[in-house]
Amino acid sequence: QDKHKYSGIVADCCCDYETVDHINKEVLHPLLQELVKTPFFRYFKVKLWCDCPFWPDDGMCRLRDCSVCECPESEFPESFKKPYHRGLPSDDLKCQEGKPEAAVDRTLDSKAFRGWTETDNPWTNDDETDNSEMTYVNLQLNPERYTGYTGPSARRIWDAVYSENCPKYPSEELCQEEKLLYKLISGLHSSISIHIASDYLLDEATNLWGHNLKLMYDRVLKYPNRVENLYFTFLFVLRAVTKATDYLEQAEYDTGNPTEDLKTQSLMRQLLYNPKLQAACPLPFDEAKLWKGQRGPELKQQIQAQFKNISALMDCVGCEKCRLWGKLQVLGLGTALKILFSVNGQEHLGQELQRNEVIALINLLNRLSESVKFVHEMGPAAERIGEGK
């Protein structure tokens, strides 16, 4: 297999390309592929029918593949329908009653996980607690792929995302914080383009799907910074997951299917406490370096408001399946931002997560991992095609 041309440390991160490719192939990709199939991670709660707050919806989708198939009520886990419980999970209390004094767990206060929270994510726009308009979608039945959504409608969203909300920062002198949002959005954009290229409708007449390496080259590989931003975003989200290790290890992955739920928990532990990952890339991204200066708090608030606007723009995506994945991935990024930069400097705030946020976070990490793998494996061939060699 050819090596792709990227090497050295991924800019603004703490690991190099070779290591990222290696741990992704050996550890992350196989684990994440299993995790996203579990009942806990395959159902995502989403409000798909919302009016675009910025302009009238003119979305045109050519393909039937644009639409999302929603889950019937009976399909998604019973436990997802119950109202959240605040405070300690009730099982803990029951457990305590029967225990002799000496065996009573007195470390409850330091417990990271105290039930899924209902508090809205400060980085995103949707009111996640308004269940009335939410539906559950089985992500496994609605893969992110080419949908035929293109032209002015799609272009307007990306233009708005970049120009209105996170202006491109051409000058290298700008500080890391200001570049952060642009890099995350650009990395996500690369990942979406790579998924379109990896699962493309090559021939409509015969319904033939396959790789479109020329498209991958034209949209992503031709621009080395787009590849770099993809790796950056992957490491950023990975760092958020590892930072929330205590919380994610203790969290309830309950869907009413004990065998599957044990498997989910075990896969999560393998991800969170992976010796190979810890040895190769112990700190994928160092969030402590950011927001240090005098303008720190102000910058953070500004970027939070900008990200919220980007999140609101997802309601303007005129193709249902693109909107689903757009919303999921933006919520995933918002969750990573919340974990890494909890608001007002209150460290523990980032440790309270909604179930849907964790589902989005892990599914986003999986999407990025798939994109990194595709670039690693197909990049050299795509470059030969793109450069006409």
Ligand code: FAD
């Ligand atoms: P676009 O991808 O629309 O890019 C627009 C402009 O942005 C480019 O001309 C370039 O200047 C800049 N740009 C492109 N990539 C980057 C980058 N990585 N970093 C920085 N700048 C960049 N289509 C599907 O078929 N399936 C989907 O699942 C899907 N999901 C979508 C989700 C969202 C949220 C949005 C907004 C669109 C989605 N689309 C999807 C549409 C798809 O992203 C493209 O917009 C469409 O295929 C048209 O592509 P394009 O070649 O015009 O360039």
